[in-house]
Amino acid sequence: MAQWIDACATDDIDEEDLIRFDHDGRTFAIYRSPDDEFFCTDGLCTHEQVHLVDGLVMDYVIECPKHNGQFDYRTGEAKRAPVCVNLATYPAKVENGRVLIEV
Amino acid sequence: MAGIVIVGAGECGLRAAFAARNAGYAGEITVIGAETTLPYERPPLSKPDAAGVIEKPITSKEALSACAIALRSGVTVTEIDRANRQLQLSVGSALGYDKLLLTTGARPRTLACPGGEHARVFRTIEDAREVFRSAGASTRVTIVGAGLIGLELAAVLIGRCAKVTVLEAGPRPLGRNVPEPFAMRLAERHRQRGVDIRCGVALRVCTAFSVVLENGQTIDTDLAVAAIGVTPNIDLAEAAGLTTQNGICVDAGLRTEDPRIFAAGDCAAVQAPDGGYRHYETWQNAQAQRDVAGANLAGGDARFSGPVWFWSDQYDLGLQGFGETEGDPAAIRDLGNGAEVRFYSNDAGQLIGAAGLGPSNAVSRDIKIAQRLAGATLDPALLADANQNMKKLLRAA
Numbered sequence: 001m002a003q004w005i006d007a008c009a010t011d012d013i014d015e016e017d018l019i020r021f022d023h024d025g026r027t028f029a030i031y032r033s034p035d036d037e038f039f040c041t042d043g044l045c046t047h048e049q050v051h052l053v054d055g056l057v058m059d060y061v062i063e064c065p066k067h068n069g070q071f072d073y074r075t076g077e078a079k080r081a082p083v084c085v086n087l088a089t090y091p092a093k094v095e096n097g098r099v100l101i102e103v
Numbered sequence: 104m105a106g107i108v109i110v111g112a113g114e115c116g117l118r119a120a121f122a123a124r125n126a127g128y129a130g131e132i133t134v135i136g137a138e139t140t141l142p143y144e145r146p147p148l149s150k151p152d153a154a155g156v157i158e159k160p161i162t163s164k165e166a167l168s169a170c171a172i173a174l175r176s177g178v179t180v181t182e183i184d185r186a187n188r189q190l191q192l193s194v195g196s197a198l199g200y201d202k203l204l205l206t207t208g209a210r211p212r213t214l215a216c217p218g219g220e221h222a223r224v225f226r227t228i229e230d231a232r233e234v235f236r237s238a239g240a241s242t243r244v245t246i247v248g249a250g251l252i253g254l255e256l257a258a259v260l261i262g263r264c265a266k267v268t269v270l271e272a273g274p275r276p277l278g279r280n281v282p283e284p285f286a287m288r289l290a291e292r293h294r295q296r297g298v299d300i301r302c303g304v305a306l307r308v309c310t311a312f313s314v315v316l317e318n319g320q321t322i323d324t325d326l327a328v329a330a331i332g333v334t335p336n337i338d339l340a341e342a343a344g345l346t347t348q349n350g351i352c353v354d355a356g357l358r359t360e361d362p363r364i365f366a367a368g369d370c371a372a373v374q375a376p377d378g379g380y381r382h383y384e385t386w387q388n389a390q391a392q393r394d395v396a397g398a399n400l401a402g403g404d405a406r407f408s409g410p411v412w413f414w415s416d417q418y419d420l421g422l423q424g425f426g427e428t429e430g431d432p433a434a435i436r437d438l439g440n441g442a443e444v445r446f447y448s449n450d451a452g453q454l455i456g457a458a459g460l461g462p463s464n465a466v467s468r469d470i471k472i473a474q475r476l477a478g479a480t481l482d483p484a485l486l487a488d489a490n491q492n493m494k495k496l497l498r499a500a
Binding site for chain 1: 118121144146147161166386387390412414463464465467468471472492494
């Protein structure tokens with residue numbers, strides 16, 4: 001059953017950047033957008049299971065470090081080949097300077 | 104009836120068909136592929152898993168059908184009849200075109216020495232299956248060519264085979280556009296793992312069980328693989344009277360001198376701003392050119408601009424780079440944990456290339472940002488300072 005998990009402090013993520021967060025045998029990517037919102041997706045690219053943590057965030061797009069596939073990290077939508085399968089997303093919220101994700 | 108016809112169903116050609124459709128082209132699109140399988144990605148071929156060679160299709164029958172793209176597999180084109188705007192096919196029939204895209208790719212060079220036919224090549228999924236099928240625990244492997252493909256193969260085969268030797272004609276491994284310190288570091292990792300890399304050697308003869316060098320040494324070999332680069336497939340274009348150099352000559356819009364014929368990917372040589380033609384053999388080039396070709400086939404006016412990016416994974420190390428990386432770097436950025444990025448600029452101080460080497464994908468982000476900064480004039484001191492956020496440089500540029 002999904003539950004809210006305390007993942008990190010808001011300051012742990014730079015603006016327009018992401019971190020890796022591992023929980024209960026799963027790996028996630030948590031993003032801070034240029035306008036200071038927080039989002040959470042699966043950590044691994046749907047193309048070749050490369051971790052997105054080494055990828056590049058530009059505005060609302062995460063680009064995979066390996067094959068340049070792109071996703072909108074707000075919706076998980078696959079934006080550029082070779083990725084064609086969307087990325088799973090999870091709710092994220094901020095409470096008292098902490099980022100919580102519902103996974 | 105005649106719509107867009109694309110000759111070559113690889114990463115560039117097949118996806119160009121989708122790009123043309125996405126750009127709004129409503130006519131017929133036909134892609135002709137010589138291989139009989141559904142088109143597949145080539146990068147995984149050198150990275151088999153426990154179950155063998157990974158076959159990763161580029162698309163599905165459903166996706167082709169949803170975009171009304173007709174794929175004719177196992178068919179080759181024998182002639183382009185430009186006057187009548189039609190192709191002669193290996194199956195005997197003709198196929199008309201309104202616009203034609205040539206994405207015929209490249210073929211591996213074979214060994215020129217006597218007995219060179221004993222060496223396998225590595226390009227198709229069948230080649231990959233043959234190589235890995237032959238590579239057993241007692242197999243002695245000799246790879247000719249210490250470029251990216253040769254070394255990636257060595258990294259995979261050293262864990263499976265009794266002995267792996269890599270022979271290189273040049274003075275060092277990765278002599279083509281990989282900074283020497285990175286090439287040396289990768290070579291050292293190969294040696295640590297037991298790969299025998301020999302540079303500056305020439306082949307005298309190959310037999311079924313040996314490779315003999317000009318210096319008289321004999322290397323006992325059960326499996327020889329030639330990884331000495333590729334030759335662009337330009338014969339069809341040449342026979343049709345199109346201009347070719349080391350590739351089919353096209354402008355930045357990927358058009359040949361025939362306004363109905365385009366070329367892209369490994370088979371193309373694209374005119375650069377300086378007037379010369381540049382031929383690229385990287386995955387990202389196929390990716391970038393397919394988007395340009397697709398848009399222009401649909402009537403657009405997209406332009407290709409380099410530089411293009413590449414990567415190579417060997418053991419725990421990831422190499423990435425783009426553009427020109429010859430000579431002395433303008434700046435060296437130490438990312439810590441054994442990861443380093445080198446930046447290269449021209450005489451005017453503009454960034455023209457970068458390369459990085461580090462564990463896994465550690466250099467990826469900086470290389471991606473650097474590529475977006477290509478052409479910008481940057482302070483080398485800022486590039487060298489790992490505490491400087493590269494993205495801030497990008498925002499300021």
